[in-house]
Structure formats: C-alpha cells, structure tokens
Amino acid sequence: MFNQSRSYIIRLIFIIAFLIMIVQLFNLQVISSKYQLLAQENAVFKKIVYPPRGIVFDRNRKRLVSNVLMYDLMVTPYEVKNVDTGYLCQLLEIDTAEFKSRMLTAIIKNGRYRPTAFESLLSPEKHARLEENIWRLGSGFYLQDRPVRTFPFGVGAHFMGYIGEVDSAIIARSDGFYQSGDYVGRSGLESYYESVLMGQRGIQYLIKDHRNRLVGSYDNGQLDESAEAGRDLHTYVDAELQQLAEKLMTNKMGAVVAIEPKTGGILAMVSGPNFNPEDLTGASFRKNYGKFVLDVSRPLLNRAIKGQYPPGSTYKPIGGLIALDEGVITPSFGLGCSGRYYGCGHSKPACTHSNPGHARNLRYAIANSCNSYFAHIFRLSLDHPKFGGTKKGYQKWKEYNNAFGLGTRLGIDLPSEDKGSIPDSSVYNKVYRNSWNSCTNLTLGIGQDMMTSTPLQLANAMCLIANKGFYYTPHFVKSIADETKEDTVLNPFRERHDVLTHIPDTAFQTVILGMQDVVEFGTARVAKLPGIDVCAKTGTAENFKIIDGRRVQLKDNSVFVCFAPRDNPKIAIAVIVENAGYGSTWAGPIAALMMEKFLNDTLRAERVKEVERIAGSNLMPGWLPRVQYIEDSTRARYWFNLTNDSSYIKKYLRRVSNAPATPKEKPAPAQKIVRRQNEVILPEKNHLIKKKTAAT
C-alpha cells in the first residue's frame, strides 16, 4: 500500500520513545538511591518527646521544685475559619492588630498547616476563660498542656536556678545533643544536675502529609524510643529554714549560707536582693528577666557564692588557729593593748577595747575581738624566723588560708562559684614594687586589706572549726533517686577533707571557747540561745564605692558567722548584710533566728516579733537609685546615639532636677583607684595613714 513503509518508521518512533522512558525509569527507580531517602525525609517526622523534669526535695521530702501543667493556646492558621476575632481578643485581652500580627508570626514560624503557640503558658484566669469557651473558636484553636516548673515554697531562686530555651552556644557545645526549642537548666542546681533532672528524651516517628500535618504513627511505632522521666534530687535544704532566711533577708543586700558541718550539706542559702523563683518560670520569664538584668542591685547575682566581701573580724578565729599551729603563739599568749596597735609605728589599727588585759590570752582576744592582738599575731606568723623571710612566711600563711577554703573555689554543686581572694605574695610584690613587710598588709590579720571571701567560704570555715579540722565540700544534693554506680556526680561531695586535723584539739578548743565567749559576754550576745552552746563571731567591714567619680565610704557591711551546738555542731552559718552597720545589729540576729529555728524546730513567741522587725526593715543601700539613674540614662543615651530615637532619653533630659542625688554618706576625697567588683579595697599609697579600721 501507499506509504506503508512509513508504518514501520512510526513503530520505530514509538519504540524509541518508550525506551527513553524505560531508561529514565530505570535510572530513577533502580540506579539512584537518593529518592528513597528523600521520600523518608518527606514523609516521616521525628517528634521529640520531652519527659517531665525531676523533682527536687528538701531534707524532709517536701517539694522545693516540682512540675505543674500549664497550657498553651495553639493555633493552626489553616483551620481558623469564621472565628469571632473580637471575642477571642476579649478573652486574651489583646486587640485586633495584635491578633493579626500573632497569626502572621504563627504562619511565618511553622506554616499554615502546623500548630503554633498563639499564646504560651496562659495565666490561670485566661486558661479558665478559654477552657470554657474554646469550643466557640472552632478547630483552629486548642489548648495544649505543657509541664512547667513550680516552687511550692516560693524559695530557693538563687540556688535552684531556672530553665530556659537553649541558645546556639549550648547547642554547639552539646555536640548536637540539644536542639533548638529544648529547655535546659540555665543556672543553679537546674544547670548543675541537668543530665539527671532532664531524663532521657524519647523519639516518636510519625507520618506527615504534604502539608506537614501529622497523620499517624510510622510503622506502628516500632521504631519509637520511649522517654524516661527525669530523676528526682534529694537535698539537705530545710525548706522552712530557707523560707525563714529569705524572709529575714527581704529588702537587704547580702547573703546567708547555712551548712550542716557533719556532712557539708547546705541547709539554706539566700542571696539578697531576693526574688520569687516563680518569676523566672513559664510566661513570667520574659517579663521579669530583662527587668532583673537591668536592675543595678543585681538580683540575679547569687551573692552567697559570688559576693566577695572582706570577712573583717570574723576572720580572727582562723588567724588565731594559724598562729597556734605554726607555733608562733601558744593559747596563753597575751598582748598588752591600750586601744591601738603601735607595732608598726603608726598606731593602727585601732581597737574597740582599751582596758588592760582584754587580750591577755587568745581566748580573751577572740572574745573581745582585739584588733591589735590579731594584727600582731599575723605579723608573728609572717615574720617568724623559721620561714626565712616575710614573703616566705606570707606564702605559708596563704597556704593555711587556702586549707581553710579561703581564696579557693570550694567546688559546691552550683555553677560559677567565685573564689574570693587571698592574694599571692606576687600580687603584693607587684603593688608595692617588691618592698613590703608584715606591716604593709597588717590588716589582713583582721580580715581586711586585699582579703575577700564569699559567704559560702565563711560558712565552710566555720564548719572546719566546728569539726576541728575536717570538712565536706558544701553541697545541696544528698542523693539522686534510683542512684546507680554510674552516677559519679555526687562522689566528690562524699569525700571527707581532713585538711587541718593535724591541728591539735586543744588549739581548736581554745578558739571555740573564745567564740563561745563572744556569745556569752562579747559582741554576739544577740545570738545567745537558751540551753544551747553557741559559738560565733561578729564582723564589721568597711565599704567603699565609686559614685559619680568620687570614692564614697558607705556604711559598713554587717558580717556574722556562727555554729551550734558547740560540742555536736549541727549548723554553721555565715551572714553578710551589706551597708547595714555592726555585725551584731543585723547579721547577728538573722543568724540567731535561723539557729533557733533549725535546732529547736520552732521559734519562741517573742522571737517571731523579731522576725517581723527584721523582715520589715529596708536596708537596701542608699546609693542604688543614683547608680540606677546613671546606668539607665547612659543606656538611653547609647540607644539615642545608635538609633536617633529620643523616646528613651527624653525623660532624662527633662527631669534633671528629679535625678536622685549622690548619697552624701561620709564622702571621701575623690581619688582615682582601681575599681573591683564588690567593693574590694585596694591599698592606696597613703592608706595606712588615712584608713580608720572599725572593729568590734
């Protein structure tokens, strides 16, 4: 037939076309393996299941921290249809513009088909309102529960720490273990025991569709890994004692640490200014965190482990023990003090007592807190010929102090502990260009000069004295629930440190009796408890701060250390109240009340009034408003320079007259000195002449 041959060409064309298709199919389906993987990625969603965090108990199995269910209002933008926006806004107390912007945020964040938190961690009122009316909002909105930390006693903000979303640095450090959106302990015990508290995350494999909607479990959940709940922590903390301590420290700057000497377990730890731990949980976090950070009183700073204070007279028992053990004095060593120390030729330091015989031996010297005596035995410790020179003697003295836990990190189970300062002799060499002697840093002997310590270190030193030479590293956690051999985190805290047990018991006995005398007839009479032998020491440390370019002497820090009972010590306490005056005025009563509460389990009726008096006193330093003003206005200026937005700086420009005045307490002549955090006093050229040392 006509053109019939062309039918073969047509057939050939068909065969070629089909061959091309089959070759491509072979390529896609047989050769290339990436499509299986891509399909898996497409359709399988790995959902991380978060277990509830572990609970933290106090010594009496009361919950310091536990979890509570909060609710998020979730929205799936795609399913929001015919919703009465006005009604929803009314329920949530927002306006329509806010509603629109949140919807937009949700769409940008997770797309139209995935639920996103419209409002997370609803307040109880909003939750109640929504719970009743959620059905009116259609399928686009629903409530999702979420466990959140809660503090039944409302105490322990500083040592418990808070949890927060991981940041990129944590993710990078964890080697990909954490993923964005995870919550992690950011400070305190939450951070230190993160691995215990968080438990084991689980993974659920779910099938998702093209709109990323989850439509069911993959492979009937055969691959799923179940989540393991976080384990509980049992601590030494006494919730009621902690509560009392926090109450006493209201409106005060400083810190309280109470330790059980036998175990090193921390019974209470407070840092002032304090805040309610609930302020940093759930929805309150965003509201409060920024406020706390900008507050110049630094409420987030845990002063119990980071505050560095000159111990002042509270150091004297330690100085006495060092001198005794070095053999430079005996317990009966006495000093004729007439109210001043003349050993260095400048009649400093002064002494509160001038009656003869108040420093007739070590015990008396401690009881009367004789500055001359301890300055002198400090010099004896350094200058003793057996060390072969003051500087070597100083190094030896420093080692002793380090053994007492001063100037070193103790290793408490909290992150970012500070070590205080017992300067190395090289520091003095540098400051005094190698020419210094035991007179130069004379006031080290009475806990001043360049010596600083944290309240934790002071409390731990008391434990050492109470235990007559040994201590356990101070720590919070007694045990972990279901502890196994693999939980090594607590091992360092169970090891007894016999650092100073070589000091003879008699030496300790002398010092301890001296400290008891302080309570019986010395400066710490406020701490006397009926039927209990209390040993204590007060301290009052000078305090300087640079405000408006001038060095201002502030009111003294009130320091108090103690332990009780004398023969079977159950509690050792260190209290520091900044700018509060004598050690016996504020720090002493606080410690006394805490001892009474802990040892007797209750307070006498008349003492409850005392609690109210102390709690009701506002001792926040007077310089705070001025410094806050300077900082805020500087920030406003910086913001203005950055953005030309004058809205912040305006109020500082207009109301100059309203600015808080520079505090006028004891102004000292302006001098340029190196400023360190927490009022460390650095020696100036003529400091020995100018400085008046208070001692009690």
Next chain:
Amino acid sequence: MDRNAPGISKGIDIWLIWLYLLLAGIGIMAVFAATYKEPDPMMASFFSFKTDYSKQLYYFLFAAVVGIFILLTDSKFFTATANIWYAVGILVLLLVFPFGSKVKGTESILRFGGIQFQPAEFCKVSVCLALAKYLSLPNMDFSKTRSQLIAAGIALLPAIMSILQSETGLALVYFSFFIVMYREGLPATILVVGFSIGVLVVATLLVDSDVLAIALTVITAIAGYFVYMMARRKSGIIMKVVIVWIICVGIQRFGVPMIFKNVMQPYQVERIYSTIGRDVPDEYKKGEQTALVQKKKPNAKREETGVDYNVKQSKIAIGSGGITGKGLLKGTQTRYDFVPEQRTDFIFCTIGEGFGFVGTTTLLLIYLLLLFRMVTLAERQRSVFSRVYAYGVVSVFFFHIAINVMMTIGLAPVIGIPLPLISYGGTSLLTFTILIFILIRLDADRQMVLR
C-alpha cells in the same frame, strides 16, 4: 465480549477489548491507591459514588455502556456524520468562550448542573473523524500542498481555540495528528524540520545564546564545506545552507525570545524552564504578577516554586518505589498527598511508588502493545477512512502516554494532559473509550470500503 451475540462480536478485535479492560482496571486500582483514606470501608465506599475511585468505577461503567452502543452502531454512521461531529466539536469549543467557567487555571470547562465537561478533550474524536473523512475523499491527492494545508488546518483549528482557553497542554495534542499526515504522505522533511526546530528551541533555552550562535555558525561552515565539495562547487547550494543558517540563528536569537516575551504566559514560560531544570531568566519575567511573586519571596529556592515542586515530588515518589515498589496503599508519598494532582495528571507516580520499576515497565509495555495493536489494525484496513481514523487514535494515545509519563519523570514540561484510561476523570475516560470503540467498530467492518 459476549461471543453469543454475533451482532456485536463479529469481527471485533478481542485483543483491543482486553487491553482496554486491563488498562481501565489498572486505572481504577491506581485511583483507589491514590485516594483511599484509611478508615473508609473498602467495599462500601467503592459503590458509594462519594470517593474518587468509586466515581471512576461508575465513569468506567458508563463509558463501557457508551462503548457497547458504539459497537451496535453502523460503521457508515461515522463516515456520514464525521463532518457534523467536527462542526459540533468546534461549536462546543466556541461555547466555552461565553459560558466557560474557571477551574484550576483553565477556562475550558463547561458546566451543566453538577457535570463538568471539557470540549477540548472531546474534540479529539471530532478531529480524528474529520481528518479521516477529509483524507478519504475521492480524488484526494495528499501530495498537494493545498490538501496538506487544509488537513493541518482541520487538526490545528481546535488547537488554536484551546490555546485561547489557556489549555496549552490539550492544544499540543492536536500536533500529534502530523503523525497521521506523515503516514498519509506528508513529506518527511516537514516532520524533520519541525523536530529540528523543536530541538533548536530547547537548545536555545539550555545553551547560552552566544555560544549557540557560534556553534551553529561552525556547524554551518562545516556542513557548507562538505555540501559544497559534494555538490561539485555549485554556488546555489551554498545559498541554501546560508539561508538555513540565517533561519536557525534567527530563531535562536530573536524568534524564541520574542515568543517567550510576547506570546506565552508567565506560567507557561516557568513550566518550560522547570522542565529543563533552569531558572527563568530575568528577561522573560514580565508583568506585575511575576514581580509580586519575586517580592514576596526574595530568596525563594527553586524547589519551592509550584511547578518545580510537582516534578520534584513526582520524581521522589517514583524513585522511592525502587525495583518492586512498596505495595498497594503502602506508598508514603502518594498516600499523603505529597504529589499534587496525583489522581489525575500524576497518576503514574502512584504506580511508580507502589509497584516500582517492574510495575512501571509492565504498564509501559501494555501501552506499547496497545499502540502496536492499533497500528496493526490501522494497516489492515481497506478503506482510507478507517486507516486514517486508526492512525489518529494511535497518535493521540501515543502523545498522551509519552508526554504524561515523561512529565512525571522529568523529561517533558508539565503540561496537564491525562494518562489515557488510567487518570481520574470522566471526560477523559469517556473520550478515550469512544476513540477506541469507534476504532473497534470500524475494524469490525474492515472488509467494507467506507467513504
């Protein structure tokens, strides 16, 4: 079919019937696999007319009834009414302009109550018949340019109207009738030239225009040299080569850009570029619509643009099937709607994912068998009408199969044309049924000379 009813079964090609039933069955199964949702009771939902696979089943039953009616019709009916069908087809196509409703970006759909009807789809039957009628006219001399032009006109008139209705895909189907004309004597050069222009256009899109121009010039120079040597230094032949060169470079430098800029819609340009795996060059992005899209996602990756997403997901679905596939209803990609339009244009993915390379190859071989069977049928016709009609059916089927499968595996642009007898859709299934059953009817009377 029923062998006891000689009226229908006499001379009927049983092969074609079986292939038809097989493919329609595969189609219902594939639509089921693509759209079945877990909790539905399988059997009940098959007859409920509520699910897509149930609807497809009823469409098939309806199409089968129509098929039986066609078998009962006299073959002469088709020769007699071919021109009328063509006129009706064109008329219905015209009706779309005032009465068409917009569905998914096309304006080519008519609605009667709840029934949707796409005239451009149905018009394929008309063109097949009309072309057969025209080419089987007595005294037809298809070597005349005039006849060739008229035949091309018959085939391309509905194509032009389809393009006006934004149905480029269906319009392209009508170009498949050139295969029929080729069989009936259209010079091969026209096909070769047409194919070459196609290649040139694609090359223009793929290769940098300057590089391509240089390459063309070099090829021309070499070709010219050899032609000149072989044609014994006649200068006339050189002129022809130069003219071809001018046309090629003209198309490449001016023709294609002009069409892309001025004739085609932005979405069409995008589709073509997505097929060859390139970004649309800035010069072809036009109009505010494109500008808006650009503004909305300044850094949008290519994967995220709609068309490209389809092809990518389709390839993932087919590729993840592997050699033997995941099994019926086990595919994660097709079951959870990752592939768009998977019950209609992308139904091949469902087979690819569920039954793997074995399944896809088997299906393609069944199709190839169908095509070859129809060519065999065409060649055994005594009357030109039947032969031309048969080749028309073959061409339409071939074009649909090749383009549809190639677009799902990334070898052809995504133009929305269904896979014959398998894709979901009443009009499409009915049209292909009618095409096949008229062929079977005509073939049963192959001893008659029909005019």
